[in-house]
Amino acid sequence: MSTWSARRARALALESESPHAAEILRCYADVLGVQERTAAQVPVREWLATVQSSDVGATALSLGRLPLGEVVPRFAGFLVAMEAIGTEVMRAEASRMAASGDAEQRLALEAALAVGSDDEVAPFHARAFIEAVATTLAGRVLPAVASEDPAATTCHVCGAPPLVATLRDASGALGAGGLVCSRCGTERRVRRLTCVFCGESDSTRLRIHSAESVPHVRIDECESCRRYIKTVDLRRRGDAVPIVEDLATPELDLWARDQGLSKGRANLFGM
Ligand SMILES: [Zn+2]
Ligand SMILES: [Zn+2]
Incomplete structure (x- = not known):
């Protein structure tokens, strides 16, 4: 089972166990479906060649080096898919951002890529999209490249908290x-x-x-x-x-x- 299917199955299983969280979980299950399709389309070899780092002391991935010129059009496609997902507020925001153009989409992605950025400044859709990309690339990093320092608490692969x-x-x-x-x-x-x-x-x-x-x-x-x-x-x-x-x-x-x-x-x- 893929990461996405496993999360989706668990979200749907918990939906009946956790009535107070049922709406979030149902919505999340739909988001996971879009994330899974996004993940399947990531050009893993090309993007890994750009972001994988072998520098001593660096995280295994430097996601800030993602080629945004190639990433933004994929994010635009993600937004269109998200127009059919979630609450009315989420759908409206997906439509607004899909229509906003390259510059705003790029800024949203940069916020989601900034290490340790507050969630308030990384818009929901950008964070969900980058999660799909980052999870896919992280899954292909060789364990030898991603060495763990047991005293550190940020991610040894991408640097996020x-x-x-x-x-x-x-x-x-x-x-x-x-x-x-x-x-x-x-x-x-x-x-x-x-x-x-x-x-x-x-x-x-x-x-x-x-x-x-x-x-x-x-x-x-x-x-x-x-x-x-x-x-x-x-x-x-x-x-x-x-x-x-x-x-x-x-x-x-x-x-x-x-x-x-x-x-x-x-x-x-x-x-
Ligand atoms: Zn403390
Ligand atoms: Zn990470």
Whole structure:
């Protein structure tokens, strides 16, 4: 199963389990369909030749080097497909952006490509499109090129910050911690017990909150920077797909926001 089909199947499965998130999940399943078609059309060999980096200390991909002259027309096609997807607001925005012309489309893509850019400045459609491209290219990077520094928290493949954390039993490491990239979806292993966003390592300042309703997803709060990330425990729920579990649990984000916490990185739907 492709990444996209796996996410789509999980979104549709969770739709009935999570009535409060059903609309987002149904919408997301449609977006995944368009992302999958976009991903299938990425000229992998040509674009990898441009963006793959072998420099020591650099991320495996330098997505800022994507040939925007070739990327923008594909983004325009993506926008046309998205005119039939999602809420009325999403459709209207897709139409508006599709009609806006090269210059605005290019700016939207540049915002989505800027490392660590705030979600507020990267428009939804640009982020969804770049996710499809980045995920496809990241899947073709040789493991040897993408070396992991266990102390780092940004993505070793594309440099973006993480969206969600994971716990799973890996070979030789029970309960190993991972971070899933918010742009290319690559999961990296990390040394845990530090805040992903500010590096706080005093365990008394790192707090865990869980809800009985979703025992496999918890909130990891840092009292120093007042940010949080969700952790998906794949030992409790082997069929979980971290990016989808994050979208399916907006009630945890609302709770965290009520506590005065902000999310380190918002998901595609801005939660
Ligand atoms: Zn990445
Ligand atoms: Zn922190």
